[in-house]
Each structure stands twice: as C-alpha cells, then as structure tokens.
Amino acid sequence: MRDVTERSAEILAVEGVSVSLGGREVLHDVKFHFGAGEFIGLIGSNGAGKTTLLRVILGLVEPTAGRVLLGGKPRSRRNPLVGYVPQQIGLDPDMPIRARDLVGMGLDGHRFGIPLPSARRTALIDEMLDAVDALRFADSRVGSLSGGEQQRVMIAHALISRPRLLLLDEPLANLDIRSEQEVVTLVAGIARQQGVAVLISAHDMNPLLPVMDHVVYVAAGRVASGPTDEVVTTEALSRLYGHRVDVIHVNGRVLVVAGRENEGLHGDGHDLDQFATGA
Amino acid sequence: MFSSFMLNTWEAATIVAIVAGVVGFFTVLRGAAFAAHALPVGAFAGAAAATLVGVSTLLGFGAFSLLGALTISALGRRARSDVATALAVVMMLGLGSLFLSLTSEYAQQVYSLLFGQVLGVSTNELLPTAVLAAVCVLGVAVLYRPLLWSSVAPAASEARGVSAARMELAFLLVVAVATTMAVPVVGTLLVFTLLISPAAAARSFSANPMVAMALSVLLALATVWSSIALSYETNLPVGFFVGSIGAATYAMSRLWVAARGRRRVPAPARPAAVAG
C-alpha cells in the first residue's frame, strides 16, 4: 500500500513498458515517472516511438509488457485525470460547432442527454476560453479558425474538466517560432495555475527548455529520462542511441547531431541527418 | 389533399421528416454517406423479400436495415473503402430485383420501392412507425452529448472513455431505424438525399449545433410536405420532388454562404521576422 504523499505526488508512472506492433518492437522497457504539476518534454524524432508511448499512456494501446500508473492506480478506460490534445485536429470548416460548444464537450461530453443551458456552465466555459485567450472567437465556427486558434480551443477543451495530467501530441509541429513560444508560455502558465502536470511531445526541445522540469528522451524505442542537463549530454545520448551523437550548446540552444562516419555503429534504420534538431 | 384518407400520409410524412432531420444532422456531421446509401439498399432487399413471402414490408425493411447496421459496424473502417462492400451493396439491389421479379407486380413494386409513393404508409403501419420514430428521437436525445463529442473529436473523447466503436454502432442503429421509416415514403434511392440535404443546408445557417439540428428538422419538414403536396397535385413521383427540392435547398444554402462571405476571425498578425 503506497503512502498518501507518494501516491498523490506521483501523477504518472511508466513501469517497464514494452510495445510490439506488427511483429516489431516499437518500445522497449520504458521507465519514467513524474509528479503533480511538473512540466515534462517527451523529445524524439519522428518514428522514435513518442506517439506510441503517448497512446499507451492514454490507454489506446496495450503494452506487451509493463504497466502505466496514473495517480498511483493502474490505467483504466475512463480516466478523468487525463486531458488530451491530439496532433491532428482536423475540423471540417462547415461543421456547426462553435468554439464554446467544443470546450463544453470537454466539460460534460461523456454524460448522456442534452446539455441544459445553465449560467454556471456558460461561466465555466467563458472562464476557460478567456484563460487561453480565445474568448473573442467563442461563438465562431471552430472549422473556420486558424490552426493556432483551434489548438488553443482544444487546450481549453482538455483543461476544463480539471485533469491532473495534460498530454499534448506535437503541438508545436507546424507553428512559426513566435507562435511556438506563445503556446508554450500559455500551457506552462495555465498548468502552473491549475496544478496540472504537462507532458508535451516534440521533436525539437528548444522551445521547451525554459519551462521543462524534466525531459523524457526517446530514441529507437528506448528512453532516457531525468533533468535536462543530465539527459541531454553527449555521453548519455550516445549510450541511448547506440552510436556516437554530439550535443552542442549554441547561444542557449541545444543541438543534437550525429557523430562522424567512422565512429560508433550505424544501421538502426534511422536517417542520421534527422538527428540534427534545434533551431 | 387534406381529406381524411390523406391524413395518414401527412402524419407519416411529418414523422419521417422529423426523424430524417434529426438523424441527418449526425449523418452529415460524421460524413456517413456510405451508411446513408447502403442501409436503404439493404432495406430494399428486405422489403422485396417481404413482398415475395407476403409479410409486412415494414418488417422486411426493419430486419434488413438492422442486419445491415450490425454488419457495417462489425466490419469497421474496412466497410467504407472495400470493393467487397460496394459489391455487396449492389448485390442487395440485385437480390431485391430478383425477389420482385418473382412477384406478380414486378415493375410497379420496383418503382414504388425505389422512388417512394405518397400512400407509402398504410393505416395499420402508422402506429409502429410512430413508435419507431419516438424510439429513434429519444435515442438521439440520450446519446446526444457523447455522440456529438465522438463525432467532432474522436481521439480526445476516446481518451476520456467515450468508445468510438460503440458510438458508431449506436449511430448506425439509429440510421437503420430512420431508413426503415423513410423508404416507403420517399423511396430507397432518395432516402440518402432526405438525410443529407436538409442537414447540409441547415449547417450553413448556424454554427450552434442545437440550432442547426432544429433547422435541419424544419427544412426536412418543408421538403417532405411540399414533395407530398406536389406529388398529390401533379401525380408525379414523390422521389422526383425530394431530389429536386433537396438539391435546390442545398444550392440556396451555398449561395447564401457565398453572398454573405464567411466571417473569419481576424488572426493576430504574425511577425515577418523572428523575434529575439
């Protein structure tokens, strides 16, 4: 029986999770955990296994080994503790759904019946929209909003049910630098306010450096986790990748580049040029 | 046309329109064109079989629609893109034509099942139809929130415990019931139009989902009532009017959108240069 402080402090624990899909091992023996209110970056290039890991945490994929604990309890189907902002939002421009309707679904979409109009419900929705600076288009069709605006609405939709953990899948992928910073600042701000732990997946960790407490670095299905300056080092990442990579610091930014040709092993199937991340 | 013997027809038409408006809203939202086309065709085969055997056609419609819904649900995503399912749908039509060819009124039956008829619902079928409609509308009311959420944000809602697969099955069953009611009046080949046009037109007029659904019902009522009235006056088939009025309604909604110009929210100006 875990003691109370340990249980409430540890919001997510991934214990020895391995996942095989289509005969191929996509994730191997992944372990990490973090506590309430922490901000974690899930960093890795495309194909490294980030999305699969997220899907395991969400309960959409069953691990072939290991388990996931949310708030100290094993992951169950309906988990109000988790809010999720998926990568592809894909909203039809003609859809008759307003921003406030979408956020409202995050509040009570799982309950049967028709939403009865109530001042309290409207106030809650307005408050949440205001927190993500989306109040001015609350009554606009979601499909007609820009990508960044839709994302903010989705964040509000995920947070309105007061989850303990917020998962965002590659939210920065198609944004310009200024918008990247806006989203990161926004999410970090609200998370701190509400005491929500945040797990953001990205292939470039630089926009997250100012707010990240820990990093979970994924490469070829394996994971190294811990404080950023312990994990993102030449030694640690080379060990993770299984061949030489260099971590270079430039003007407060971090670059991870593949090592020289004749050093270490190649052949784990990745295009080495992909490993050069950073601005 | 408002004589007592037409009362039946007006009542049936009203019921059908309400259900079509409500179910059509979700059909358009979910882009469920395949189900809206395939289930009526299944119903056609069922009705043909029922006619041949001598049972109530409503039973035939219902049984085959239900079976179709369960099959599509079981096949999952494959159902929409597989050649096999497209061929299966055509086979249902072929089967229906076979059954009807063995009856004595082949041509006439084919026509009325495919294109509908004004007196499509007989008196003793009115009560079952009304009951089915009530069940259908009640079902949609109960499922409203999770179905809407699952239709709009399938990944996010799944993560919170709303099973997309279960919602899909529930939706298909609702469409099956709507199909069962609508085919006798508007015909197999035009049920699709009745489900799609009012809802598609309605959503251009309002971004509020409840308002859009209400508008969808109103437009469906207008479509069906005028189709019945015109069919009664001119003797021309109901299906023809449903098809044309449906197309006209949709065209008008697109014109309205074009004329008004879609009001976009002005996005905050993006800086041309990188800050810092």
Next chain:
Amino acid sequence: MTLTSLGSWFFEPGFFSNSPVRVALTIGAIAAVVSGVVGVFTVMRGQSFAGHSLADIGTAGGSAAFLVGANPLYGFVAMNLLAAGAMELLGVRRPRGRDVATGIVLGASLGLAALFLYWDTTSTSTTGATVNVLFGSIFTLPASMVPVVAGFSVAALALIAVLYRPLLLSSLSSDLAAARGVPVGLVGLGFLVALALAVSLCAITIGAILSTALLVGPAAIALRLTRRTGVAILVACAIGVGATWVGIVLAYDSYAWTTSHTAWPVSFFVVTLIFVSYVAVDLATGRRSRRPRLSASR
C-alpha cells in the same frame, strides 16, 4: 457423361438457336471486354466512385431516351458524356463518396430518372421501362443494336489504346507524368470519356444501378491476382465475359425451373457471380496489400 448430354444438362433446349440469346451473348461479351479494360484503369486510378456517379447520373439519360422512343443506350451515352464533361469542367475528376455536393447531385439525377420513368410508363406504349433502365433487359435488345454497341466499344477501346502509355504513367503518379511532359489534364479527360462509354455499355447489359459491379468487380478481382497491368486487363475481361455469359445461360435456364415460367433476371446472376468470385478470391489471397501496386510491364 458425354459432351452432348453434359451440354444439354447445362443449356436448356433452344439456347443456341434463340436469336435474342445470341444478341445478348454478343452485346454482353462486348460490354464485358470494354469494362474489363476501362475497369482496370478505373480501379488503379481510384476513380471507382466516379464510375458509380456516372451510372447514377446516366439513369436520367437512359430513362429520357425511352420517352423519345430511342434505345436507352443513346440516352446513357449522351448523359454520361455530358456528366463527364461537367466533372472535368468543375475539376471533380475524383469525386469523393463523402462529399455532400456529389451525393446531392446524384440524388437529383435519380429523382429526374423517377420523373422520366413515370412518364415512360404512363405515356408510351412500351412497358417495363423501369426494369429495363435500372436492372437491364438484355434479352430485349434488338439485333440492330449490335453494330451500335460495337461502334461505341471500338471508340472506347481506341481511346485507351492511344492513351495507354501516358495513362499508365499518370495513374502511377500524376506529378511524375507531368514532369515527363505528359498532358495529364488531357489524358484524364480522355479517360473520363472512355469511362462514360464503358458505364453506358454496362448499363444496357445489367442495368444502370447495377452497372458498377461489371465495371469494377472483374477489375478488382484481376488486380488482386496480378500486378501487371496487361495481364490484369486480360483477366478482368475473361472474368467479365465469363460472368456475363454464365449469367445469360442461367437466366435462360431459369425459365424452366419453375412451373410459373418466370425467368430470373440476368443482372441478378451476373452481379451475384461477380460478388461471389470476389469474395472467393479475397479469401484465397488473404488480406494482402489493399492498394494494388502498379507495374508498367506488359
């Protein structure tokens, strides 16, 4: 069993000497060959739904032709060519089944067909227009239609023959083809014309609303069995002709199956045969890659 007794078991008496049957066999074979050729390209180019759309829109044309006393084939061809042209003009060469606008246009066409068929049954002396147009009535085709059918099929096949290489290339990748100087737009339009003709021929063989089965079915089966385009075309034609001929034989025989002497519809047999064959081949080959991969080799 000797060959003759086997023959008489399969073919009801009078089959080969029956003139409408001979006409049906001829027209059916021609239609099956054209749809085999065009169908393979249709499936490869992902334009199956375009074929389905043309069939639905064509129904209005076929039923209108009846009104003026012409053979539905002319109506189908005229309407389909118009529709193909419109599709080209509006830039919807690949209509998606999910598109609201497409569905509504199809619905309106079917409504129009309902109107024409109603007038057909009430004002003209010919009966059975509905069944004829929608489900086909191949035994009632007059021998005079054979040269017309042949003419349209030669046109369609010639188009495909002329466009063969650029069509193949642009089906694989339209960007690659454009880079190689292929007039992708023109080739696409040419294909749509061939498709319009093929759909019309299928429509008079097994009826407008069943026609997609003959267009897409044998082609889909062939593409499951082979990746080579040339071979796929041959297989598709063989399956199409086979299904059509066996369907005709069974329909003729069915006249004798019941004491009430009602023959079962040819279209029912053809569609069922194609469906069953597809399912059989699908199960036999297992769920391999869904998209048939193309090969430019003959």
